[in-house]
Amino acid sequence: MAVQGGPQDPPRKEPGCLRGLVALVVFVGIVYAIWWFTGGKDSDDEASSTPSVSASATGDGGGSSGEWQVGDCGGPDPDRAPRGYQAFDCDDSDATFKALKIMDGSILSAAVQCPAGTDVIIEVSMSFGSDERTSGGIPTDTVCGRNLSDDHPGDAGAGGGQLVKGDCVAADVQEIACDKAGSGDFKVLGLVDAGTARCPSGTTDPIQLTIVVGRPYDTVCGREL
Template identity: 85%
Template sequence: MAVQDGPHQASPRKEPGCLRGLVALVVFVGIIYAIWWFTGGRDGDDEASSTPSVSASATGDRGGSSGEWKAGDCGGPDPDRAPDGYEAYDCGDPDATFRALKIMDGSILPAAVQCPAGTDVIIEVSMNSGSDVKPSGGIPTDTVCGRNLSGDHPGDAGAGGGQLVKGDCVTADVEEIACDQAGPGDLKVLGLVDAGSARCPSGTTDPIRLTIVVGRPYDTVCGREP
């Protein structure tokens, strides 16, 4: 929302100072907004916002002393930081619940991280300015895209959970549902594209343009009736 001052006369010599003040205000508001995003102030109710459960952070000794996670590593809930904490486990450990499919860069914009199909859980690894992994807050360094070790895979295409991917089904309001529950008016996702650089694949009958979400790599859901 634009903010306008009341009527006044300003000397041209004072405009640079006013401009600097306005820039400082914009930067301050931007920092507050980023902190609000990172600390969970978002409500996650935007279109196509279906995502796997996301932890604030993960700990573990993968990658030696660096504590880095790698594809193939396993992890599970950290009992000392429930319900949002995860830690590394040997894949044969009974406490292990997921295996890392892919390790991606961290981001303060959750929508900017698009994990591969089959991802059941997304875990944000955050660190402070030092080397200690923190339970929450800090700078996001990596994103662990994990797949459950159990037979429960909500992230599979069409299963009704996880991030929205090709092969999923959605309602006319772009709410993800299991494909075996789809009915009249529901759509199957043939692709997720940025309309500015790509077209929907052949067979698309109902392309749905989404509201803008900063960082999301697509703005159009390409659908057809199941």
């Protein structure tokens, strides 16, 4: 148990994982960047720990400037199924989400951390080639969207979306719904870079994660339930 005001227990390693060599991490990052720019973002191998992600072929938002803005709405684009999205008026029956926050795009998907309440993440890209459904592109923006329906897996504690403060995780650091968590599970009190910040008071289990290129945190500050 960490004592308020005193030194914290050293982070324990993420169960069942080994930290990679720095050279390997750099190599993987280069391969990932090449994969992105050659269209790999449109493959079926999306990370299961993030919400639904799609590359927008046009990048056109709902605002008068033609760019995505907070409050714009969108929904699936049938011409670019299954990962294409387009802008809609918020009262349009085809609209499924509203933009909570607009962030810079990144070739490293783990580098984008949307706020709590984000149910869907849309990667907006400047695309190249004649076939927008398969062409790669340069990421320009990230739309952090919230469902217009009552289904909100991205809410803190709901068990879906990106990991955020207020979520719950099992011993293997997999996110679970807090109403299904029990003994041996943890409440997330914070997500920090251990090199620059400390876990908040009340943290009993700072869990050190394996290296993921671009992720803004390396430690989950957990409180055992």
